[in-house]
Amino acid sequence: MQEPGRRRSSATWLALIYGLLVVHASLYPFGPWTWPTGVTPSWLIGLPWPRYWGPFDVWVNVLGYLPMGLLTFAAVVRSGGSRRAGLLLAIAGLSALSYLMESLQYFLPSRAPSLADWLLNSLGALLGGLLGGLLHHFGGLQRWHGWRERWFLQPSEGALALLALWPVGLLFPAPLPLGLGQLLPRLRELSESLLAGTPWEIVSGAEPVVRPLPPGLEAIAIALGLLGPALLALSAARPGWRRVFLVLGALLLGVVGTTWSTVLNFGPQHAWAWLTPATWPGLGLGAALAWLACLLSRRAAAAWGLVVLTALIALVSEAPADPYLAQSLQFWEQGRFINLYGLAQWIGWTWPFAALAWLLWRVAQRDPTR
Incomplete structure (x- = not known):
């Protein structure tokens, strides 16, 4: 000990x-x-x-x-x-x-x-x-x-560090609200550029037509984007009434982080533009499922977190980038903010994968408190 x-x-x-x-x-x-x-x-x-x-x-x-x-x-x-x-x-x-x-x-x-x-x-x-x-x-x-x-019960330091980084990842504009983890398309682009001009060059033919997610799937992805961090917190939390407030804290952090990201990218006058007709049902569904998850044991919350974050990564990887984002990124790339902005970008891309690693380790632990 x-x-x-x-x-x-x-x-x-x-x-x-x-x-x-x-x-x-x-x-x-x-x-x-x-x-x-x-x-x-x-x-x-x-x-x-x-x-x-x-x-x-x-x-x-x-x-x-x-x-x-x-x-x-x-x-x-x-x-x-x-x-x-x-x-x-x-x-x-x-x-x-x-x-x-x-x-x-x-x-x-x-x-x-x-x-x-x-x-x-x-x-x-x-x-x-x-x-x-x-x-x-x-x-x-x-x-x-x-x-x-x-x-929180021990060990919880890894989960707390990831939860502290989650709002930072939200600062980089995601393809949809709370939709972190769009790393796989970037890795695919990187592999294509590295293999270009070699015998292993990837020939993709015509550019694929990228369509936005249907409103229903978008709402589900938003719900998963909130439910994933909430399950991460619950996998380290003590049982009892405090879990309800942890879920509320995750909801508030998600709203504040996404709103601040919108302000940085599109101006204060568009602060709440991310609250679309698909966002409200997604936030409501994610919060409701997260509060129901307060009844789960720590290990069960970690196991469900693995499922939720995997589904989130799959949905976000199919979502197209915001068409208005390119113009906003030019401002960042030409200014002094790009060094700080790149940090949020990498955290946003890799956060779900780091959370998956911690949850997988958490599920594998022998825990008498469950």
């Missing part, structure tokens, strides 16, 4: 995932890698001061590293480490990570290394680590641990 101070924490998973997302944002688009013209190896040690930068650059660099500093400190302390070790890793470790990312940008022509970015990232990590220290000093991390123990 693990000691209380050395229990696995969802903060560890979130810190690792956040770190990967920071690497993605720092090195996107990952090519082409070239040696900078007229630069000697010794000159690469330093970072130049940027010619132009504004308030957006300040906020995005500070706020980008602040949560990671907090999560890193919490991960160290919740895993049994000392406050000093947590602060050292959050401040010095993340500052070193930022310096490495900025130095690697020398080799990406589309990116510009910046001393100001490194200093602002280091400030964000410092503030995050100090915030974590304050929360720990005043019992905030202990209260979070107590809340988690009352609402």
Whole structure:
């Protein structure tokens, strides 16, 4: 049995995932890698001061590293480490990570290394680590641990990390509301491009006609998009009345995440445009089934979650992209938001597959509490 101070924490998973997302944002688009013209190896040690930068650059660099500093400190302390070790890793470790990312940008022509970015990232990590220290000093991390123990049984850290990432995945516009997991069409396109000009080239002939899902299937897909995260939460939750509020929380997160995505892509005046005649029945059906699932055991909720997410992936893979999305994406691709936007894209594509892996592991566990 693990000691209380050395229990696995969802903060560890979130810190690792956040770190990967920071690497993605720092090195996107990952090519082409070239040696900078007229630069000697010794000159690469330093970072130049940027010619132009504004308030957006300040906020995005500070706020980008602040949560990671907090999560890193919490991960160290919740895993049994000392406050000093947590602060050292959050401040010095993340500052070193930022310096490495900025130095690697020398080799990406589309990116510009910046001393100001490194200093602002280091400030964000410092503030995050100090915030974590304050929360720990005043019992905030202990209260979070107590809340988690009352609402969830162990092991739950993987499920909590996935639930925290779900609203982030919703920020990238899906082919239909709550329809995450459209990765298979992207893999098919990638395989066709890689095999082009080879003996194994895929000859598809005429372009297939992609039709939107019928309203009934669209409503079912929306229901599955809400039911999947709810079953993930229920597979880790303690039995009792709290499960009802977990389902309500999933519904609210789904609505807020999809609305915010619509605002980012199409403007505040279209915030509720995603609430179509097919959306309301889908949300109602998904919420009703999720509340009925509160009666299931943890293992049964995990097993049904596998079925629901598999069906969701199958339906979403057949849904066409929003015809108005291409114009919106041009704004992102030409602006400074694309590095952050790409994070939501990858989370949205892969989230159901990661949830499937965790649920499959959950079903395979021997659990006396069922």
